[in-house]
Amino acid sequence: MSEMRFTKDHEWIKVEGSTGTVGITDYAQHALGDLVFVEVPEAGRTLKQGDECAVVESVKAASEVYSPASGTVVKANATIADQPGLVNESPEDKAWFFTITLSDPSELAGLMDRAAYDEYVKGLE
């Protein structure tokens, strides 16, 4: 099991080999409230780190999701588009957004590990 890395915009990425799995953090889902709509990227789309890659919406808020790494989208999670509530229930596991083939794994060094992210979040509250 590889380690999760986190962005300041509350995305996470978990890397196995050259493939990363991307989602949003528990903190992010909590801040948004009950999600009612999720838009995930199409397979095959090329993303640069920091590109807008998905949209999450609650009743009173909408937020862009930014790609934590550069690469090509392999597969999107169709389940969360049908059941946005899953992002509230299982944000860092079942409700992953998409998988991506990394084009520059060295980018990940710039992201936070769990301990650093937790500390970052504590500073926001």
Next chain:
Amino acid sequence: MRYLPHTESDRRAMLAAIGISDVEQLFADVPVSARQAASFDLPAGQGEMAVERAFTRMAGKNLSAGCAPFFIGAGIYRHHVPAAIDQLLSRGEFLTSYTPYQPEVSQGTLQYLFEFQTQVALLTGMEVANASMYDGATACAEAAVMAARITKRPRVLLSGSLHPQYRETTETFLKYTELEAEALSPDPLGMEDLIGRIDSRTACVVVQNPGFFGGLQDLRPLAEACHADGALLMVMVAEPVSLGLVESPGAMGADIVVVEGQSLGMGMNFGGPGLGLFATRDKYVRQMPGRIVGQTVDQDGRRGFVLTLSTREQHIRREKATSNICTNSGLCALAFTMHLTLLGETGLARLAHLNHALAVRLESKLRAVKGIKVLSQSYFNEFAVTFADDIDATAIVEALAAKGILAGVPAARFFPGWPELRPVLLLAVTETNTEADMDALVSALNEVL
């Protein structure tokens, strides 16, 4: 002043509670140089009687439609508004409420908007409608932008059948965006080739049915051509009464339908406010501008209604919103839905038939007038005629106005740079026209021609 309840002693007591002696202290943040003395040299307030007299005087300078045989259309139609509508519209709970952001105290507004959305979807043959836009022209422009958003294409093709003011409004909306509008020439005979102009950059084709010059068009071939090329078909309807008799745009393959709703419930009001109806397919609902009402349940499980899918809108999405629209046409939507409720399926069909039959009657009477030719091959309640020998239609209209007849709109009013349209006149007929009106028009035309 009758609208201001405070007495001087109220004001003194309130100032004391605030802890100041002079109300001017509350305006201390205003720069001294911008504080104006008591008067702006503007007139003082007046009582009800004086104000009413002022308006009666201004009203007296107009020739109102009810005082003349009246045949003007071109986007605003004079229909009979049943008495019940204005009475109910005047209820303070409708008139003086805000946008229904607090659903527990706005179920009245929310329910009639839900009913309105359903009626609009049914009427246009579409799956879903919003809770209204300002008017047909702005809704037309917003629909073009929406089509570009959906297709991710930049080009909007505007048919010559489109009302020139809808066209101008749409061109203005697109003027400083990355989108481009291509407008075709005015097309009184329905001869233009739209299909040949669709290409891979075309986001949508915008047509009006019945067209600005009255003509009706089977839109199915155009819809097929649009869809084959990945473009959308956007249909504008300026006269919603036509939908009681004519095939709906949805049935002919439209992807977005926009209607100017003024014809039902509202009266003419010199052209404003209008009412933009906006309908589309379910799959595009998140790209729609404007407010949308949805059904839900309350804490006790009872059916209720709320504003929904709000994340499209400016108050949440700001510069990424689908539109900047906030205030829309709530009360006009209420007038529209009330009128349609009174008409129902049976009444609307009857009203539409009556309009068409009267228009056909006028056309047949005009055939007997020398020097007039009817241009429109097919039409609903409005058609274009042309005068022989290049006679200026504007001069005819002015001459008939002098005789107390409001005889349609000269096409030149919209197209001053098109000499071939100089003799063209648009004539509209509704249920408000009597046999005597038509005879008056015909005999006046015989006199001036």
Next chain:
Amino acid sequence: MSDIQTISGHRGLLLEEPLIFEQSSPGRDGIDLPEAPPLDLDRLGGLARKAPIGLPDLSEPQMVRHYTRLSQKNYGIDSGFYPLGSCTMKHNPRLSEKVARLPGLADLHPFQPQSTIQGALEVIDLLAFWLKGLTGMPAVAMSPAAGAHGEWCGLMAIRAYHEDHGQGHRRRVLVPESAHGTNPASAAMCGFTVDPVPANALGRVDVEAFKAKLGDDVACIMVTNPNTCGLFETEILEIAKATHEAGAFFYCDGANYNAIVGRVKISDLGIDCMHINLHKTFSTPHGGGGPGSGPTVLSDKLAPYAPLPFVVHGQNGLKLIEHAEEVEGARPFGRVKGFHGQFGVFIRALAYILSMGGDGMRQASTDAVLNANYLLARLKDVLTASFDGPCMHECLFDDRFLKDTGVSTLDFAKMLIDEGFHPMTMYFPLVVHGALLMEPTESETKETLDGFIRVVLGLAAKAKDGQVEDFKAAPRLTPRRRLDETLAARTPVLRWKPGANSAS
């Protein structure tokens, strides 16, 4: 009270009302129409509708009762106190309604020959005269249909000016973080990018931060004044000066113009352009969300770019200009809507203006500001005011006073509904936490304000007393209790369909 069950589902005067689609009986008539003349051959070109539409058939008494019952589920200004901040819910005079219905004004077509509508043009021209006189501005574009539409109109004029003067590269617009969402949305529609400007600790534009953002790519600034926190921008003259020195324009969002109408001329503040919400400042009805009207006043520089149509004084009376070629020097950026503007709204606003006069409007803005400051003074020891007073026409509180009570701003607002008041604006502006924005308007008596204050203070005491369950359950006395907005958005039901919209 809410646990009383009746057989009918009605609760006394709270009457349940089905959808019109659930009351239809095909063939019922709500309107009697004359017989059509015989039609041998239609002229529909083979496009006659084949299938029925699916509209319900009701009679007139059913229809009248339906809408009467629906109206009873609404709260309006006529019902009671409506302190909805930033919305200006003041009394709507009925004289305005009466004169707007005069047939000589209502029963006019926009394309009648101009000789037959001189009185209508006079209404437009007279309203323009007042708007220019009150603001001190030389020109006004009358046709925008609402405030946001006016914003866009003003920004289009600004863009057109820049394009005309070789300044087309000016695409950045500075907008304070506290702005209405319409501001950035309108800017985006003109191809501008939005650059937010922070506020200072006093709730005003941070002038130093603002100046640092000025540059030769800035098209204009958009500042709401008084701002959305209900405060006058004290450094507005300096903001205007710096803006002009940078070659940019000053757009003012006039949503809160009602606080200063009759007291301050916009032209004295260095403003180039401002929309006026006739449905706020000039008391035309909000109508459950419109129609509004958003005439936009313009400086001399911007005036030539005003959109079509407009009214001018001609040799034979007033003249409506519908094409740019008709007037020398006109450089209209285009047309913003169909026909000639929100005429029905113009009549109502003008009736209000003539009733109030210059003196009455000055008193109205004075009383509006007095009422807001009275609320602020009486509530600030218990509620937490976000900024020190004096405020202008509205006062802003945040939710610090609810800290650790378990009660949210939303809960507090819903309790006010059970107490018979419309809630204040909540969670706007975004720059303070859990905002409660109260705009009492000049229409309210001291007695009404005192009654409201007593309730708000009482509810604050209840919240602090730990009666959180009552708040969470509120409202309990309305036709519907809290509605499930998550369900509505997750599974959108946006219309009636046969058999698909059962009552529960």
